[in-house]
Amino acid sequence: MMNTGLKRFSAVAFFSALLLLAIILSTGIGAMSISPAQVVAILLSKIGIHLPVEYNEGTAAVLWMIRLPRVVLGVIIGAGLAIAGAALQGLFRNPLADPGLIGVSSGASLTAVMLIVLQSSFPFLTDNHLLQFYVMNIVTFGGAIIAVLLVFRISLRNGQAVMSTMLLAGIAINALCNAITGLMTYISTNEQLRSIVFWLMGSLGGASWQTVLAVLPFVLIPLILLPRIAQALNVYALGEREAMHSGVKVGRLKTQLIIFATMAVAAGVAVAGVIGFVGLVVPHIVRQITGPDNRILIPCSALLGAVLLTVSDLLCRTIAAPAEIPVGIVTAIIGTPFFIWLILKEKKSLAI
Amino acid sequence: MMLEVEKLTVELGGRPILHNLDLTAGTGELCVLMGANGEGKSTLLRALAGEYPGYKGRIAMAGKDLRNTSIKEQAQQRAVLSQQLSLHLPFTVEEVVMMGRFVYTGTHANDKEMVQYAMKQLQVFDLRDRSFLTLSGGQKQRVQMARVLAQVLEVPDINGMDYAGKKILLLDEPVTGMDILHQQLSLQLATQLAQQGVLVVAVLHDFQLTAAYAQRVWLLKHGRVFSEGGVRQVFTPVNIEACFGIAVHVLDHPGVSYPLVVTAAGQHPIHLPTAAQAIKSF
Numbered sequence: 108m109m110n111t112g113l114k115r116f117s118a119v120a121f122f123s124a125l126l127l128l129a130i131i132l133s134t135g136i137g138a139m140s141i142s143p144a145q146v147v148a149i150l151l152s153k154i155g156i157h158l159p160v161e162y163n164e165g166t167a168a169v170l171w172m173i174r175l176p177r178v179v180l181g182v183i184i185g186a187g188l189a190i191a192g193a194a195l196q197g198l199f200r201n202p203l204a205d206p207g208l209i210g211v212s213s214g215a216s217l218t219a220v221m222l223i224v225l226q227s228s229f230p231f232l233t234d235n236h237l238l239q240f241y242v243m244n245i246v247t248f249g250g251a252i253i254a255v256l257l258v259f260r261i262s263l264r265n266g267q268a269v270m271s272t273m274l275l276a277g278i279a280i281n282a283l284c285n286a287i288t289g290l291m292t293y294i295s296t297n298e299q300l301r302s303i304v305f306w307l308m309g310s311l312g313g314a315s316w317q318t319v320l321a322v323l324p325f326v327l328i329p330l331i332l333l334p335r336i337a338q339a340l341n342v343y344a345l346g347e348r349e350a351m352h353s354g355v356k357v358g359r360l361k362t363q364l365i366i367f368a369t370m371a372v373a374a375g376v377a378v379a380g381v382i383g384f385v386g387l388v389v390p391h392i393v394r395q396i397t398g399p400d401n402r403i404l405i406p407c408s409a410l411l412g413a414v415l416l417t418v419s420d421l422l423c424r425t426i427a428a429p430a431e432i433p434v435g436i437v438t439a440i441i442g443t444p445f446f447i448w449l450i451l452k453e454k455k456s457l458a459i
Numbered sequence: 460m461m462l463e464v465e466k467l468t469v470e471l472g473g474r475p476i477l478h479n480l481d482l483t484a485g486t487g488e489l490c491v492l493m494g495a496n497g498e499g500k501s502t503l504l505r506a507l508a509g510e511y512p513g514y515k516g517r518i519a520m521a522g523k524d525l526r527n528t529s530i531k532e533q534a535q536q537r538a539v540l541s542q543q544l545s546l547h548l549p550f551t552v553e554e555v556v557m558m559g560r561f562v563y564t565g566t567h568a569n570d571k572e573m574v575q576y577a578m579k580q581l582q583v584f585d586l587r588d589r590s591f592l593t594l595s596g597g598q599k600q601r602v603q604m605a606r607v608l609a610q611v612l613e614v615p616d617i618n619g620m621d622y623a624g625k626k627i628l629l630l631d632e633p634v635t636g637m638d639i640l641h642q643q644l645s646l647q648l649a650t651q652l653a654q655q656g657v658l659v660v661a662v663l664h665d666f667q668l669t670a671a672y673a674q675r676v677w678l679l680k681h682g683r684v685f686s687e688g689g690v691r692q693v694f695t696p697v698n699i700e701a702c703f704g705i706a707v708h709v710l711d712h713p714g715v716s717y718p719l720v721v722t723a724a725g726q727h728p729i730h731l732p733t734a735a736q737a738i739k740s741f
Contacts, residue, residue, distance in 0.1 A: 200547060265512075342558045344548050348541055352508055353610065354534030354562030399548035 118397045122410035129414045130182065133421035134174045138428065141166055141174075177314035180322065181420045182413040184311070184375035185385055187326035189412020190333055191368040192386030193393075193405050197340040198364045199270055202394065205387040206372045208277045209365065212383075213284035214254020215376040219247045220291045220303050227299075240313075244321065244377040251373035254280050259365055267358045268365070270347075308433030309382035311420050318378045325374030329367035330409055336363055337401035344399070382435045384442040385412050391449060415441070461486040461624060461658040462507070466516035469499075469506050476502040478682035479516070484660065484675065486623045489653040491669045492662045494679035495703050500662045501542065503679070504631050507660065508539045521624050534562040537627040538610035540603055542635070549590040552583055552602050559609035572615040574605075580617070580648055581605040582641070596636040604633060604645055611657060617648075623656030630661040634668065646672045666720035670694060678702050694718050 135141040141149075141162070148160035149167045188206065195204045206212065222243060258280050262273035292303055339360050343350040351357050372386070389412045390404060397403045419437040426432060462484040469477040477499050484490050492500045506514050509525060518525040520536060528536070538559070546555070556578055560570045567573070578584040581601040586594065591602060611626050613619075630649065634642040642665075649659045650672055663669045669676060669690065676693040678686040679702075686698045699707045699720065706723040 200545070202548070338561060338564065341550070341554070342561045344546055344550065345555075345558060346541075346543075346545050348505075348508075348510060349539075349544065351510070351530060352534060352537075352539040352541070353558060354531050356530050394548075398554075399550055400554065 114397075115403045118403060118407050119410070122393075122407050122414070126182070126410050126414050126417075129417045129421075130178055133181075133417050134170060134178050136421060136425060137174060139166070139169055141170055146170065176316050176319050177311050177420065178417055179319050180314040180379070181311050181417045183319065183322050183326050184379055184382065185412040185414070185416025186330065186409040187322075187371035187375045187412075188382060188385040188416070189389035189408040190326075190329055190405055191371040192412075193390035193401065193408040194329070194333055194340075194364045194368045194371075195386070196390055197343065197401055198361060198368070199274070200344055200346075202391055203387070205383075206368060207281070207383065207386075208274065209368070210254035210258045210277055210280045210284065211251045211369055211372045212376060212381045213281045213288070215247045215251035215373060216307060216381055217254070217284040217288050217291075218250025219243065219306055219377075219380070220288045220295075222246050223302050223306065224291045224295045224299050247377035248373050251376055252369060254284060255365065255369045255373075268361050305433060306380040307435075309380040309435035309438075310423075310431065310433055311379050311416075312431060313378060322374045322378055325370045329371040332363075333367050333405050334402060336360060337405055340364070340401045341399075380433075380435070382416065382438055384435075384438045384446075385415055388442040388446050389415055392445065395449065395452075460484070460519075461488075461521055462627065462660070463517070463519045463522075464507075467503075467506060467518060468515040469502055469511050470513075471502070476682055477506065477514075480683050482677060482684055482687070484658055486658055487653050487656045488674050489650055489659045489672060490661070490675040490677065491673035492660065492677050492679060493664070493666075493669060493702075494685075498679045498702070499682045500679055501631055502682075504539075504629050504660065504662055505541075507627075508537070508541075508629055509533050520627055531562055534610070536625065537629065538607040539629045540607045540631060540633050542631045544599070544603060546591055549592050551587065552589055552591055552594070553578065553587040555591050555602055556583075556587075556605045556609050559606040562610070567613075569615055573612045574609050576615040577605040577609040577612065580608060582644070597638055597641060600633070600636050601641060601645070604648075608648070608652075611652065617651050617655055621656050622652070626652075626657045628652060628657050628659045630659065632662050632664065634663070634665070642668060666694070667717075670717040670720070671715070690717060694720055696723075 131143050131146050135143055135146045144158075144160045145162045145166065148158040149162060149170050151158055152167075191206045192204070195206060195208065196202050198204070199208070226239070258273060258276045259268060261276035262268045262270075264272070292300065295303060339350070339355045342353050342355050343357065343360060345353070347357050350360075375382070390408045393404055393407045393411055397407055415438065416434070419441055420434050422441075423432040423434045423437040460483045462482075464480060464482045467477050467480040468475060480499075480503065492503060494500050505511060507518060509530075520528070525533070553574065556574045557570070559577070560567070560574065563570065575584065578587055581604050583598065583601050583605055586598065586602070591599065594602065607628065607630075611622070611628055613622070628649070633649070634645050637645060646668060649661065653659050653674070673690055676688065676690055677684050678693055678698060685702055686693045694709055696707050696709055699705070708721045708723050710719045710721055712719055
């Protein structure tokens with residue numbers, strides 16, 4: 108029997124090592140190949156450590172300006188999606204909950220698609236690319252927040268969110284958003300349709316240090332604050348009433364979880380579109396390894412979510428190079444078989 | 460008084476479940492709530508557990524009004540074992556029992572010892588690394604009992620200190636699903652806690668267990684206390700027939716110190732409608 112502290116440390120160490128490996132690999136692989144040693148040397152040179160590895164300045168520039176922002180964006184968004192999934196699975200006390208459930212993705216999609224279709228009526232938007240970029244992010248983020256607020260508001264009873272109502276409200280709001288998104292898609296022009304499809308399937312193609320900085324705080328804040336409410340979330344697994352009896356301020360806990368989960372997902376959706384499956388699959392996989400304790404589950408989910416999205420993005424830009432496959436397709440193709448394997452394994456262990 | 464309830468009215472879905480109910484209990488008593496299904500036992504317990512903020516009347520514990528007591532203070536004063544538990548995640552037994560210590564996070568250094576002590580008291584120590592989900596119903600109930608025991612404790616030994624005026628333990632059908640040995644062990648544990656000053660209020664359905672362990676019995680009917688007092692005062696054929704609608708004998712047996720309640724259905728058969736009558740009544 109392994110001691111809990113040691114078990115925790117080794118789980119975090121394992122997932123961190125995995126992430127480091129994923130970052131070095133995917134930074135190096137691409138149209139211009141950079142060896143792992145060169146990647147490490149270039150990165151370390153930025154903080155003043157010079158390794159005896161040869162590389163030219165052009166390689167360093169490609170790595171620094173093109174590859175790295177994209178990899179880092181993948182790391183941040185992957186981590187955000189995964190911790191949001193872990194938080195919501197805790198909130199709904201159901202391992203099958205997913206950020207899509209409370210309306211984040213459909214709300215964001217709706218506003219993003221509306222903007223793509225309707226912006227031709229606002230020429231000042233299409234003239235200025237930087238403005239267009241910011242407006243797109245803000246509108247998408249706003250759409251996500253409004254959808255979640257609506258779902259949350261409908262589910263309130265005596266100032267507390269009722270989870271079963273919230274689930275139904277989520278289904279209703281998702282259906283409405285999808286219907287209007289469908290309408291927008293229907294009236295779009297061919298060119299608009301391409302960008303809609305691309306956006307709905309997710310892509311890290313728009314990465315720059317600017318987008319990294321725009322997304323970072325929205326993921327960093329939940330990443331720091333969620334582990335602080337992790338033990339309360341563990342107790343919440345016993346049931347709402349039991350948690351209250353044990354001293355958990357249940358109403359506040361639920362509100363915090365919804366805010367953190369929305370933050371962690373919405374900013375990522377705003378810059379990279381809808382990327383499914385990471386939020387569902389990653390906490391599930393981590394739980395198989397570490398057990399259900401949220402104090403360890405949340406940080407490890409962040410790490411594995413980052414790995415999954417980084418590797419998926421690596422595949423999506425290399426498999427059919429120079430063309431790119433939308434990353435949401437890749438996460439689903441990698442994630443689904445793994446998920447099915449998990450379900451089968453669980454079925455087996457329950458059948459004793 | 461450790462627990463004072465005055466004119467308590469609780470309505471659920473517009474229907475009054477508890478109606479102007481009054482009761483008091485002192486420190487260190489083991490009190491049992493009895494009554495037929497739907498007469499308000501669990502509702503009363505849940506009102507005491509702070510689950511119905513919209514109640515009318517007054518509930519006070521150790522002199523302090525429940526409305527002015529924060530969730531944290533309530534959890535430090537009062538532990539609750541509720542009936543249905545819906546834990547679907549594979550936490551280990553030890554992790555579940557440790558959740559009982561949540562409200563003391565960062566204030567007690569010896570949480571782990573108290574958790575181990577509680578697990579040993581309920582004989583689940585050997586199951587500590589097992590997933591809660593793989594346990595039987597009775598074992599799960601014992602683990603939950605260990606969890607609420609861990610929440611009550613201030614030192615890792617029941618007899619280690621005097622809890623008079625400090626702690627209340629609410630148990631909703633605590634022994635349901637347990638085998639006969641563990642039923643007795645659990646109620647002996649409750650008695651031990653009561654002797655150290657904890658006020659224990661339990662909902663029980665079993666007359667024998669109630670007679671053997673209760674110091675005070677409340678018989679509920681239509682959301683009020685129908686009869687109250689010691690076992691021999693409350694357990695009369697008249698009271699029981701009035702509350703449960705079934706004729707009983709109350710017997711003494713030389714082997715036990717408490718009265719035994721035995722159904723007298725043999726003499727006054729319960730008339731169940733025949734299928735034909737039931738159909739006709741539609």
